[in-house]
Amino acid sequence: MKASSVRRIPTSAAVAIGVLLGFFFARLIPWPTSSSPIWRSGHVPSRSHQKSRQQIPLPTTAQRQRILELITTLSPHYTKECTRNSQPLYVQQVLDRYSSLIGFTPPSDRSWLGSLLGFSPDDDHVHVRRSDLSQNTEHKYFFAINLYNSFDVIPDLFATLFRVASILGYHNVFISIYENGSNDQTKALLRIFDALTRSVGMRVMIRTSQRTRGQFNHRIEYLAEVRNSAFVPLHELRDSEGEYFDTIVFMNDILPCVDDLLELIWQSRKNNAGITCAADYMYHSDIGAPVFYDNWVARDINGTALENAPFERIFHHQESSHRFQRHLPTQVQSCWNGIAVLDPAPFYSYPHVQFRMARIVDGECSASECSLICNDYWEAGYGRILMVPRVKLAYDSRVFDIIHPSRRNLTAIRGFVRLGGLPDDPRTDPQDRSWFGPHDRLFTEEESQELNFVPGPDYVWCWGWDGAGDLDGPDVDPVWERMPNKSARADSVVVRHDRSISL
Numbered sequence: 009m010k011a012s013s014v015r016r017i018p019t020s021a022a023v024a025i026g027v028l029l030g031f032f033f034a035r036l037i038p039w040p041t042s043s044s045p046i047w048r049s050g051h052v053p054s055r056s057h058q059k060s061r062q063q064i065p066l067p068t069t070a071q072r073q074r075i076l077e078l079i080t081t082l083s084p085h086y087t088k089e090c091t092r093n094s095q096p097l098y099v100q101q102v103l104d105r106y107s108s109l110i111g112f113t114p115p116s117d118r119s120w121l122g123s124l125l126g127f128s129p130d131d132d133h134v135h136v137r138r139s140d141l142s143q144n145t146e147h148k149y150f151f152a153i154n155l156y157n158s159f160d161v162i163p164d165l166f167a168t169l170f171r172v173a174s175i176l177g178y179h180n181v182f183i184s185i186y187e188n189g190s191n192d193q194t195k196a197l198l199r200i201f202d203a204l205t206r207s208v209g210m211r212v213m214i215r216t217s218q219r220t221r222g223q224f225n226h227r228i229e230y231l232a233e234v235r236n237s238a239f240v241p242l243h244e245l246r247d248s249e250g251e252y253f254d255t256i257v258f259m260n261d262i263l264p265c266v267d268d269l270l271e272l273i274w275q276s277r278k279n280n281a282g283i284t285c286a287a288d289y290m291y292h293s294d295i296g297a298p299v300f301y302d303n304w305v306a307r308d309i310n311g312t313a314l315e316n317a318p319f320e321r322i323f324h325h326q327e328s329s330h331r332f333q334r335h336l337p338t339q340v341q342s343c344w345n346g347i348a349v350l351d352p353a354p355f356y357s358y359p360h361v362q363f364r365m366a367r368i369v370d371g372e373c374s375a376s377e378c379s380l381i382c383n384d385y386w387e388a389g390y391g392r393i394l395m396v397p398r399v400k401l402a403y404d405s406r407v408f409d410i411i412h413p414s415r416r417n418l419t420a421i422r423g424f425v426r427l428g429g430l431p432d433d434p435r436t437d438p439q440d441r442s443w444f445g446p447h448d449r450l451f452t453e454e455e456s457q458e459l460n461f462v463p464g465p466d467y468v469w470c471w472g473w474d475g476a477g478d479l480d481g482p483d484v485d486p487v488w489e490r491m492p493n494k495s496a497r498a499d500s501v502v503v504r505h506d507r508s509i510s511l
Contacts, residue, residue: 268401332395
């Protein structure tokens with residue numbers, strides 16, 4: 009009788025009962041898991057933040073290499089030749105210079121770093137100087153990126169980030185990307201790269217939005233909100249996981265080489281800088297050549313705006329101009345220029361800086377949100393701001409090809425024994441006669457020296473942008489704006505947060 013009643017239970021009801029029983033027993037029986045990751049703070053993430061009970065094993069080196077090949081061949085890859093044909097002396101300099109940034113115990117194969125940097129397999133004879141890496145394995149990097157109609161540069165961005173993270177250590181890197189308002193295929197391509205990078209163990213958070221700037225929204229208020237949106241995971245990881253980062257790298261939609269990013273990080277930590285910037289360029293149709301781009305933000309140490317001009321006329325401050333033309337790191341009052349490496353301490357502690365628009369009701373000049381955050385860094389006592397002219401950035405392939413010309417084989421043409429500088433003077437490079445030279449320009453001893461930072465200026469040139477709507481540029485008369493007294497004090501450039509590296 010009972011058996012007969014059981015057989016009369018509908019199939020759908022039987023399935024539902026089975027699912028419920030299975031769920032009940034799954035909750036009672038513990039599922040074996042591997043050990044939870046422990047971040048630098050020693051905090052173990054709670055189970056509620058883990059997406060699955062059974063963690064996926066980390067990919068092998070061969071699997072990561074295959075993903076890298078896939079990433080770099082999805083579309084034209086403009087930066088793949090950055091270091092492929094570099095002169096041997098530059099290769100050795102780079103391997104020695106950036107070995108201090110390695111964020112894990114590297115394999116015994118000494119050619120691994122060269123392959124990540126994109127050097128030719130023929131350079132296997134070079135060696136990597138080993139140092140005590142224990143203090144570098146816990147240095148954590150937060151990459152923040154804003155994207156808008158960036159379909160063309162996304163493959164280059166991700167390929168570079170992949171290689172840089174491989175050197176800094178995947179466990180030390182978190183990448184936050186905020187995209188909004190794109191009307192091309194940026195969102196679709198981001199979904200592809202999100203899946204690829206996650207498959208090799210990179211921590212990436214990509215958020216997209218349909219939001220655009222409204223007709224009556226203040227331009228700077230809107231841009232500040234967009235940039236702050238890329239910083240949301242920085243604070244979420246602190247609050248939910250107790251994870252803090254030691255360096256922030258904020259990137260625009262540019263075409264960077266691997267050693268560009270590494271040089272900015274190296275200079276930032278070498279100088280314990282509050283903000284470290286590159287130099288970015290745009291094409292000037294009137295003169296038929298690239299010129300310096302971000303002069304709305306960049307100010308020399310006297311507070312004067314840099315110029316949209318060829319390299320020899322960018323700076324008005326004579327000492328800065330002299331250093332800039334020799335490709336030497338230069339102290340500035342403010343800059344952004346495509347990539348900015350920031351000391352995160354002012355974001356974590358009082359006065360808790362963030363991107364913002366000017367306090368117009370208080371009489372503050374309506375400068376760029378990037379200028380204002382530089383001013384706030386001075387006010388917080390982190391006024392060690394520098395520009396690295398060696399790192400030249402482009403926003404499109406046309407400018408990229410001009411500022412990074414291919415090195416010609418002068419050995420066969422003119423009988424040079426080797427390309428590049430002589431042992432006693434690397435600047436004798438036969439192709440170093442113009443500003444836009446090959447990417448493998450040899451390092452000089454001066455590029456490794458720490459800067460002697462001085463307090464900031466009393467006044468800074470500001471050309472404000474007060475209006476809303478679609479305006480072509482700043483819309484108020486420029487003024488010399490007085491800076492807060494704190495920025496002109498000697499203690500505005502003292503080292504407050506030691507992020508130095510061992511050399």
